[in-house]
């Protein structure tokens with residue numbers, strides 16, 4: 001069973017691996033292939049569909065917002081979405097450690 005020092009070290013390591021909190025984005029990133037419908041002669045008319053990337057987010061009231069993401073910003077958007085998941089995983093792991101610290105009375109009332 002990990003002792004107090006192990007748990008605190010584990011928590012410190014977890015914190016150190018988290019990306020900057022300013023670089024998170026809740027939502028999902030996805031790519032669609034579509035026809036533009038602009039012209040019969042466009043390449044998409046011959047089956048070479050256009051590529052379009054989006055960020056989609058759903059709100060508490062059930063509404064969804066979708067925004068398009070230009071190609072140069074795709075890596076950034078992907079990273080921010082991934083960072084959001086990493087933060088939640090980190091919060092869950094840190095919560096588990098903190099639960100353990102309290103359950104086993106390994107922390108005092110100050111901090």
Ligand SMILES: [Zn+2]
Pocket residue numbers: 035036037038039042043044045050
């Ligand atoms: Zn087209």
